[in-house]
Amino acid sequence: MDIILDGVKQAIGLLIHLDPALLEIVALSLVVSGAALLISMLVGIPLGVWLGLRRFLGRRLVVTTVYTGMGLPPVVVGLAVYLFLSRQGPLGELGWLFTPKAIVLAQTILALPLVVGITMTAIAAIPRELVLQLRSLGATQGQINRTLLYEARAGVLAAIVAGFGAIISEVGAVMMVGGNIEHKTRVLTTAIVLETRKGDFALAIALGLILLALTFTANWLMLSLQRRLDSR
Amino acid sequence: MTLSENHSKRRPLFLHGDMFSRHIAFLFLALILMALAACAAPAPPVDETPKAGVRDELVLATTTSTYDSGLLDYILPDFEQKTGVKVNVISVGTGQALALGRAGDADVLLVHARPLEDEFVAEGYAPARYDVMYNDFVIVGPETDPAGVRGMKTAADALKQIAESESTFVSRGDESGTHFKEKSLWEQAGVAPKGEWYVSAGQGMGAVLNMANEQQAYTLSDRSTFLAMKEKGLELAILVEGDEALFNPYGVLPVKPTKERNTNFGAANAFVNWITGEDAQKLIAEFGIEKYGQPLFFPNAK
Structure with a gap:
């Protein structure tokens, strides 16, 4: 019991004093997961819109692939990325293994299908009549896409939140490809694993609370954004 | 008027506001649970007295080296066969192994950090530390x-x-x-x-x-x-x-049970006796010779 109380107390202390080691870990977590999320959004949202609108041969195969991707086991992604980036692997030349780039790559692979899949579902849920109506009003494809995206905004925001939630809290792949190197690839989740392994539960709890607070804040921001869009 | 303004007046066709509140509700729940865990009164002891006899499962917290090298896979079957006690190995760093012992989550420790081991004994978590081997x-x-x-x-x-x-x-x-x-x-x-x-x-x-x-x-x-x-x-x-x-000397430490730590002391002592005993020491000495042409651990139990 004391362990948990001490941990909470210590967490508050670390936060109040803006402990530099802690800030470094938090900042790195946000930077790598932010980068992975940004890439996933830039690629995933247009792809999701496209998949949600188009009917083409083999679409079902693509959709099934995307849905499978939404449930990819992170450790398998980690293993695959590790093997590709390893010195003996096909991308070994890049020298990305055990760098933040490797983490961004693995996290993008995990977040992208979520962003694509949820965006696609949201877009596909909009009645076809709206598209026809827009077209009869003389809207260009670009205008139609933007309107649909706006109509599906709640779904798209959900896609982004889901993507972020999945990668900021991911540990297996990040540990494997990042290596949990101090000052370089140590993020919140891997730091929690390390502190637990050291038996330093207090610090682990502190880091856990911060991780929880981060996801909470991300959700809160998204919800506020959605409110603002709704009230426009 | 742009098209999107036009359509924003329609009833939203796809709104997942619900999903968001559920998300948040879940996070709140998690926070509350953590807070509760932090404030709750200590749980009543599950068992009044630690059982004296040998139960049939034993948690061994050990360092990654004994496990990753394959030593435990080599020697443990002998113990399990002789005592009928199943050994569950948790392979972690010495720091966590000791923490597991302190919390009563492990029954016996096989670790290698002498100063920390002595501290563990001095704090009363184990009655003693015994030499096992070194590498x-x-x-x-x-x-x-x-x-x-x-x-x-x-x-x-x-x-x-x-x-x-x-x-x-x-x-x-x-x-x-x-x-x-x-x-x-x-x-x-x-x-x-x-x-x-x-x-x-x-x-x-x-x-x-x-x-x-x-x-x-x-x-x-x-x-x-x-x-x-x-x-x-x-x-x-x-x-x-x-x-x-x-x-690099390894020591074995049986975790002393208390009201809060209902560890399997009987089996832990059986384990200590076994691993410092003749048969296990012989197994330790011969491990690795076949595969690497040299022993990996050198028994030194007294």
Whole structure:
């Protein structure tokens, strides 16, 4: 019991004093997961819109692939990325293994299908009549896409939140490809694993609370954004 | 009027506001649970008195080296066969192994960090610590040996040279027994390792050896894990060995039960008696000879 109380107390202390080691870990977590999320959004949202609108041969195969991707086991992604980036692997030349780039790559692979899949579902849920109506009003494809995206905004925001939630809290792949190197690839989740392994539960709890607070804040921001869009 | 303004007046066709509130509700619930866990009164003891007899399962918390090397797989069947007690091995760093013992989550510990072990006994968590065996550490690095430490007589000198040449060195960085040994060697070398070349990985021995292999870096490893990993294609070589400062003694500690820690003391003592006994000591001595042509651990129970 004391362990948990001490941990909470210590967490508050670390936060109040803006402990530099802690800030470094938090900042790195946000930077790598932010980068992975940004890439996933830039690629995933247009792809999701496209998949949600188009009917083409083999679409079902693509959709099934995307849905499978939404449930990819992170450790398998980690293993695959590790093997590709390893010195003996096909991308070994890049020298990305055990760098933040490797983490961004693995996290993008995990977040992208979520962003694509949820965006696609949201877009596909909009009645076809709206598209026809827009077209009869003389809207260009670009205008139609933007309107649909706006109509599906709640779904798209959900896609982004889901993507972020999945990668900021991911540990297996990040540990494997990042290596949990101090000052370089140590993020919140891997730091929690390390502190637990050291038996330093207090610090682990502190880091856990911060991780929880981060996801909470991300959700809160998204919800506020959605409110603002709704009230426009 | 743009098209989107036009349509924003329609009833939203797809709104997942619900999903968001559920998301948030879930987070709140999690926060509340954590807060509750922090405030709740201590749970009443489950069992009034620790059971004296031998229950049929035993949790052994040990360091990654004994497990990764395959030693436990080799010797434990003998114990299980003789006593009928099933051993559940948790392979972690020495720091966590001791923490598991303190919390009563492990019944017996097999670890290698003498000062921490003595502290554990002094604090009353174990009645005593018993010698089991020792193995040794080696400094490994790339075949090309850019720091030029091959064959050096003392580990401290070698580390000093690695630091001076700023050759990449991967440290366990996880407060494990190996990490403690490494820190004491740096101390002997009179170097406070810091800088781009010093990589603190915070992972187990296997992961650190893989990392050193990938980066063609130096590291300190126990001989057994290194040889076991070398079999699987590690492109690293033993460069410094045999220094007495590199010896690595293992101790076994049965965790003393209390009201809060209902550990399996009976089985833990049986385990201690067995591993310090003749048969197990013989098994330890012969382990590795067949596969590596040399023993990996040297029994030294009294």
